[in-house]
Structure formats: structure tokens, C-alpha cells
Amino acid sequence: MKKYIQITAGRGPVECARVVTLVARKLMEELQTCSLADYETHNIHHDCYMSMTLIANDISESFIQSWEGTIKWIATKNPYRPNHKRRNWFVGVHFFDEAELPTLSETDIQYETCRSGGKGGQNVNKVETAVRAIHIPTGLSVKSSDERSQQQNKKIARERLLLRLYRQNQQILIDAKTELWCRHASLERGNPIKKIVGPL
Structure with a gap:
């Protein structure tokens, strides 16, 4: 059964965004069927992500229990702010099923094709293989x-649009309830499910 894994820095600083990247790597190492579905990069550091969503198949309940919640990363090295005294950085990991994604009518989606550009040979550069999916009601x-x-690419774009809408919907719920910890808001720092030590 397909599972989505959402890793979020909440509203944390660049160090938390870097931990999102590192935690995603660890998850992808442990889950061989795991792949990247969607992401939101840090506005300055492109090796850091405010959130990443992974897809994996056949995840055991024990694995979910060992990862779901707040992850505490104890930094042994901080290249972003070397003189910063803080060593502990927190991210959230949440697992959810495809059934939790919002329902979406095809009439609400506009698809546009464009050239991919970059590497990939003549087919990628000359043929409009890339697809942009636009959710008409929200833009x-x-x-x-x-x-x-x-x-x-059309199929992938549609799935990414669903994931973005899911994330947006969750943020609305969080802002309405002003919860300290709920997927994409402030993280519950007092009770981490896992602690990892390593450089950022």
C-alpha cells in the first residue's frame, strides 16, 4: 500500500531546513522503494528544504512508529552559522495515506506543456515534454x-498538485486551531521520537 511521508521544518531556520534534507536521505536509504514526490526549497540555500514529501510502498507499522513525530538532530558541525551556540534542531515527520489527499475534479485543472530544457538529449530540449498543472480555483x-x-509528466504534475493542496489545507487547519504541532506548524520540541547526531 502506498504511503506518503511528509518531512517539514515548520517555520524553523535554515538549520531545520537542512535537517529535512538529511532526514529524507536517511529515510530513502532505509526504504528502498522510497522516492521523492514533492518539495519546497529554502528561499536562499538550495541544498535545504522547508518540506519534502516522499512516496514509499509496504511500510511496516513498527517503522512508522519509530519515525513519526518530532526528530531531534544534534549538530556536530554547522556550516550555515559556524559560531551559533545552538546545536539542537527539530523537524517533523508525518505519514499519511493517499486517501487523505483532497478530491480534485479534472475540470479544476488546467494543463500546459513546455520544453524541459537542460540535459536529457534532443527529445527533452526540442519537444514539449514538461507539463505544468494549474489549479484554477486557487491559482x-x-x-x-x-x-x-x-x-x-502530466501524471506526476497532477500528484504534486494534490500534495500541494493537501499541504495548503493542513496549513489552514493549523492556523485556525493555533496548534503548536500539526504537520506544518511549530514543532513539538519537548518529546522527540528520534535523536540523530551528525554534521549539518
């Missing part, structure tokens, strides 16, 4: 140029 848009097939 939210995503792009996929991951695959050489326009049809495959």
Missing part, C-alpha cells in the same frame, strides 16, 4: 519535467 501551479514522456 496554485506545479511543474513536472522528470520524465521524457508528456503523459508521465
Whole structure:
């Protein structure tokens, strides 16, 4: 059964965004069927992510229990702010099913094709294989140029749009309830499910 794994820095600083990247790497190492579905990069440091969403199959309940919640990263080295005294940085990990994604009518989505650009050979550069999906009611848009097939990129773009809408909906709920910890808000720092020691 397909599971989504959402890793978020909440509203944390760049160090938390870096920990999102590092935790995602660890999860992908442990789950061989795991792949990247969606992400939101830090506005300055492109090796850091405010959130990442992974897809994996056949995740055991014990694995979920060992990762879901707040992850505490104890930094042995901080290249972003070397003189910063704080060593503990926190991110949240949340697992959810495909059934939790919002329902979306195809009439609410506008698809646009464009050239992918960059590496990938003549087919990628000359043919409009990339697809942008736009959610008409909200104006939210995503792009996929991951695959050489326009049809495959359309499918990926639609899934990314669902994930972005899910994240947006969760943020609305969080702001309404002013919760300290709920997927994409402030993290519950007092009770981490896992502690990891290493450089940022």
C-alpha cells in the first residue's frame, strides 16, 4: 500500500531546513522503494528544504512508529552559522495515506506543456515534454519535467498538485486551531521520537 511521508521544518531556520534534507536521505536509504514526490526549497540555500514529501510502498507499522513525530538532530558541525551556540534542531515527520489527499475534479485543472530544457538529449530540449498543472480555483501551479514522456509528466504534475493542496489545507487547519504541532506548524520540541547526531 502506498504511503506518503511528509518531512517539514515548520517555520524553523535554515538549520531545520537542512535537517529535512538529511532526514529524507536517511529515510530513502532505509526504504528502498522510497522516492521523492514533492518539495519546497529554502528561499536562499538550495541544498535545504522547508518540506519534502516522499512516496514509499509496504511500510511496516513498527517503522512508522519509530519515525513519526518530532526528530531531534544534534549538530556536530554547522556550516550555515559556524559560531551559533545552538546545536539542537527539530523537524517533523508525518505519514499519511493517499486517501487523505483532497478530491480534485479534472475540470479544476488546467494543463500546459513546455520544453524541459537542460540535459536529457534532443527529445527533452526540442519537444514539449514538461507539463505544468494549474489549479484554477486557487491559482496554485506545479511543474513536472522528470520524465521524457508528456503523459508521465502530466501524471506526476497532477500528484504534486494534490500534495500541494493537501499541504495548503493542513496549513489552514493549523492556523485556525493555533496548534503548536500539526504537520506544518511549530514543532513539538519537548518529546522527540528520534535523536540523530551528525554534521549539518
